Amino acid sequence: MKRIVLLRHGESTWNKDNRFTGWTDVDLTEKGIADANQAGTLLKEKGFHFDKAYTSFLKRAVKTLNCVLDKMDQDWIPVEKSWRLNEKHYGVLQGLNKSETASKYGEEQVLIWRRSFNVAPKALSEDDPRNPKTDTRYKEVPDKDLPRTESLKETVERILPYWKCIIFPNLATANELLVVAHGNSLRGIIKYLKHIPDEEIVGLNLPTAIPYVFEFDDDLNLKKDYFLGDPEEIKKLMEAVADQGKTTPDGRK
Numbered sequence: 001m002k003r004i005v006l007l008r009h010g011e012s013t014w015n016k017d018n019r020f021t022g023w024t025d026v027d028l029t030e031k032g033i034a035d036a037n038q039a040g041t042l043l044k045e046k047g048f049h050f051d052k053a054y055t056s057f058l059k060r061a062v063k064t065l066n067c068v069l070d071k072m073d074q075d076w077i078p079v080e081k082s083w084r085l086n087e088k089h090y091g092v093l094q095g096l097n098k099s100e101t102a103s104k105y106g107e108e109q110v111l112i113w114r115r116s117f118n119v120a121p122k123a124l125s126e127d128d129p130r131n132p133k134t135d136t137r138y139k140e141v142p143d144k145d146l147p148r149t150e151s152l153k154e155t156v157e158r159i160l161p162y163w164k165c166i167i168f169p170n171l172a173t174a175n176e177l178l179v180v181a182h183g184n185s186l187r188g189i190i191k192y193l194k195h196i197p198d199e200e201i202v203g204l205n206l207p208t209a210i211p212y213v214f215e216f217d218d219d220l221n222l223k224k225d226y227f228l229g230d231p232e233e234i235k236k237l238m239e240a241v242a243d244q245g246k247t248t249p250d251g252r253k
């Protein structure tokens with residue numbers, strides 16, 4: 001049996017503030033660090049031994065990975081970072097509060113921006129200081145590949161070459177791989193792995209720092225997938241993520 005664990009980063013400062021983040025490079029909160037440490041402890045308890053780990057160019061994912069590996073005493077394993085594992089680019093929504101955006105444009109519209117497959121938010125203008133072309137970390141990436149906004153479809157299109165050519169082929173020799181990334185970049189990978197139809201992906205919300213295990217047989221066919229943790233608790237966490245796009249995200253009337 002071979003396993004790949006997908007892990008969304010721990011709580012970030014903009015998760016806490018309920019802001020659209022995308023490619024903005026915000027840090028983990030104290031809680032986010034604690035969440036990441038807890039995920040590492042759980043993975044260690046469950047006996048995982050990763051051959052290699054992958055993460056994005058964004059510090060909330062990189063730091064989560066570092067916490068996890070430290071808790072597992074596996075700091076030494078090879079780690080590869082790729083811009084292709086970055087979060088979905090949220091265009092001009094980046095920095096806006098999700099509830100305030102729902103009050104202004106409606107919850108339905110925010111759901112489309114957050115969870116639909118085909119719709120992308122309005123793109124950053126070329127002269128916007130947040131345009132990734134001005135960020136030195138992406139200097140090796142051809143400008144045509146650098147997003148100013150993305151739908152989930154476009155996010156999947158930039159991730160899949162990396163998944164198919166770099167990550168997945170490793171399972172031929174490795175037994176266990178870890179991928180630490182983001183809510184929507186991981187939704188894209190999960191959609192691909194589980195053949196989730198476009199119209200059903202809207203219902204998938206990933207909680208922060210909960211390991212999601214994918215088991216493959218020796219012919220690399222997917223056999224089983226499951227979250228590590230209490231199913232009731234995970235369901236509540238997923239609902240809370242979905243509710244972030246409501247006008248009253250904490251359930252107040």
Ligand SMILES: O=C(O)[C@H](O)COP(=O)(O)O
Pocket residue numbers: 019020021022023087090114182183184241244
């Ligand atoms: O970019 C973001 O805002 C988060 O990483 C994911 O947000 P979402 O759950 O609103 O897509």
